[in-house]
Amino acid sequence: xxxxxxxxxxxxxRLADNPALAAAVAGGARVVPVYVHxxxxxxxxxxxxxxxxWLHRSLQALDAALRERGSRLVVRRGPTLDALRTLAAEAxxxxxxxxxxxxxxxxxxxxxxxxxxxxxxxxTQSANAALLNxxxxxxxxxxxPYRVFxxxxxxxxxxxxxxxPAPEPGRLTPVPESLGGVAVDTLRLAPPIGWxxxxxxxWQPGEAGASxxxxxxxxxxxxxxxxxxxxxxxxGTSRLSPHLHFGEIGPRQLVAxxxxxxxxxxxxxxxxxxxxxxxxxxxxxxAHHLLWHFPHTPDAPLDxxxxxxxxxxxxxxxxxxxxxxxxxxxxxxxxxxxxWHTGWMHNRVRMIVASLLTKNLLVPWQxxxxxxxxxxxxxxxxxxxxxxxxxxGCGADAAPYFRIFNPVLQGQRFDPAGGYVARWxxxxxxxxxxxVHAPWEAPASVLAAAGVRLDHDYPTPVVDLQATRARAxxxxxxxxxx
DNA sequence: TGAAATGTTGGGGCG
DNA sequence: ACGCCCCAACATTTC
Numbered sequence: 001x002x003x004x005x006x007x008x009x010x011x012x013x014r015l016a017d018n019p020a021l022a023a024a025v026a027g028g029a030r031v032v033p034v035y036v037h038x039x040x041x042x043x044x045x046x047x048x049x050x051x052x053x054w055l056h057r058s059l060q061a062l063d064a065a066l067r068e069r070g071s072r073l074v075v076r077r078g079p080t081l082d083a084l085r086t087l088a089a090e091a092x093x094x095x096x097x098x099x100x101x102x103x104x105x106x107x108x109x110x111x112x113x114x115x116x117x118x119x120x121x122x123x124t125q126s127a128n129a130a131l132l133n134x135x136x137x138x139x140x141x142x143x144x145p146y147r148v149f150x151x152x153x154x155x156x157x158x159x160x161x162x163x164x165p166a167p168e169p170g171r172l173t174p175v176p177e178s179l180g181g182v183a184v185d186t187l188r189l190a191p192p193i194g195w196x197x198x199x200x201x202x203w204q205p206g207e208a209g210a211s212x213x214x215x216x217x218x219x220x221x222x223x224x225x226x227x228x229x230x231x232x233x234x235x236g237t238s239r240l241s242p243h244l245h246f247g248e249i250g251p252r253q254l255v256a257x258x259x260x261x262x263x264x265x266x267x268x269x270x271x272x273x274x275x276x277x278x279x280x281x282x283x284x285x286x287a288h289h290l291l292w293h294f295p296h297t298p299d300a301p302l303d304x305x306x307x308x309x310x311x312x313x314x315x316x317x318x319x320x321x322x323x324x325x326x327x328x329x330x331x332x333x334x335x336x337x338x339x340w341h342t343g344w345m346h347n348r349v350r351m352i353v354a355s356l357l358t359k360n361l362l363v364p365w366q367x368x369x370x371x372x373x374x375x376x377x378x379x380x381x382x383x384x385x386x387x388x389x390x391x392x393g394c395g396a397d398a399a400p401y402f403r404i405f406n407p408v409l410q411g412q413r414f415d416p417a418g419g420y421v422a423r424w425x426x427x428x429x430x431x432x433x434x435x436v437h438a439p440w441e442a443p444a445s446v447l448a449a450a451g452v453r454l455d456h457d458y459p460t461p462v463v464d465l466q467a468t469r470a471r472a473x474x475x476x477x478x479x480x481x482x
Numbered sequence: 483t484g485a486a487a488t489g490t491t492g493g494g495g496c497g
Numbered sequence: 498a499c500g501c502c503c504c505a506a507c508a509t510t511t512c
Binding site: 230347348351355390399400402403404405406409410469 | 483484485486
């Protein structure tokens with residue numbers, strides 16, 4: 001027990017299934033857990049405000065979990081390389097362990113850090129905590145990356161998606177008092193004016209919160225996941241996305257838990273529904289695969305023809321109305337307000353609001369991606385990029401551009417009783433279900449009875465859905481064959 | 483993980 | 498009985 005190993009936490013903020021931590025423990029080292037705060041090293045995609053608010057609490061939760069095992073989290077400020085070198089010298093560490101990340105800026109940063117640490121005589125060891133398969137481990141027979149989900153996912157399953165989680169450590173060695181750090185509070189991650197107040201009714205950041213959320217999903221929702229995942233008015237999804245983003249739980253743990261659950265329960269259709277959930281984990285894998293192989297895609301369309309797409313120049317405040325949930329289209333405004341208040345939006349609604357922004361409003365998808373980046377607690381460069389390029393029709397396996405959502409029909413189909421709209425757009429709560437998704441078409445008597453004065457209590461639509469659909473189709477036609 | 487237009491089919495009302 | 502029309506229901510095509 002002579003050696004000392006740093007375990008450099010990044011977005012793997014858990015003790016279970018943490019292969020870097022497990023490797024340090026298995027190597028017999030005295031473990032010094034460290035987090036280095038250096039958001040500028042993630043530019044041009046440094047984490048947004050909602051993400052920071054989550055991180056603040058997740059770091060506190062990690063520190064608490066480490067203390068329960070006799071250790072603690074040492075928090076330092078970047079630059080990362082300086083911080084790690086200094087701490088290694090102070091602690092007498094010979095080894096540094098971490099789990100890999102896949103965003104372009106971090107891949108480059110980590111490569112440099114690794115080379116410099118090795119040059120300084122330290123042993124470095126990285127591992128995979130975030131993915132079922134590494135992005136480079138699954139390729140087509142000709143060696144090229146996949147661009148279509150279904151063949152990608154088949155290849156993943158051939159490669160195996162059932163790797164067992166890494167062993168959970170028991171009691172850890174104490175961190176010497178002499179190793180100082182800064183308090184999490186001083187990183188100024190939490191918003192000073194408390195606009196995140198509404199977040200924490202819905203969320204419990206940290207590994208314990210992730211486990212509880214998974215347990216609840218297995219108990220309540222997974223058995224109907226195939227259908228109910230599209231319903232924003234009920235809890236039909238896992239709501240694990242922020243926990244996954246920060247690595248408070250990992251995909252290997254999810255697959256293992258699903259397998260265990262389906263082996264122990266026999267509800268009708270459970271296997272099919274559970275597999276639908278595993279497939280969604282597959283989409284997360286696909287997003288990381290794409291970002292690794294096409295690192296320019298957070299900023300530029302994968303389909304180069306879209307570099308010349310005629311987005312609208314004069315947007316007349318439409319982007320701002322979309323951001324603030326004042327488009328006059330109820331399902332869209334409900335989603336944008338859910339996002340603002342909770343830092344999260346149901347995935348079906350993300351597609352609907354993204355379709356409106358990129359197709360009906362003709363705002364470049366990058367504007368939507370940036371807004372999501374700053375407001376989502378689960379903002380993830382890989383998933384965000386895939387989602388926006390998919391909607392805009394310029395990405396891998398993208399929706400054909402002419403696949404334009406009608407938010408009224410989507411609302412009627414997936415929020416049939418209007419409960420989701422009533423919750424987030426309370427000024428429309430008095431409208432009967434059959435009118436709540438298109439108040440501008442409701443008879444005057446119905447509006448009066450519900451106490452809704454259009455353009456007073458609630459806006460009329462920012463655009464005509466039929467006309468802007470036709471406009472989008474015309475612009476798409478201009479791209480064809482280009 | 484679309485929507486809307488267009489085409490097809492078959493039952494039922496009716497002269 | 499028969500042809501005709503209407504239209505809902507479903508399928509196919511187009512964007």
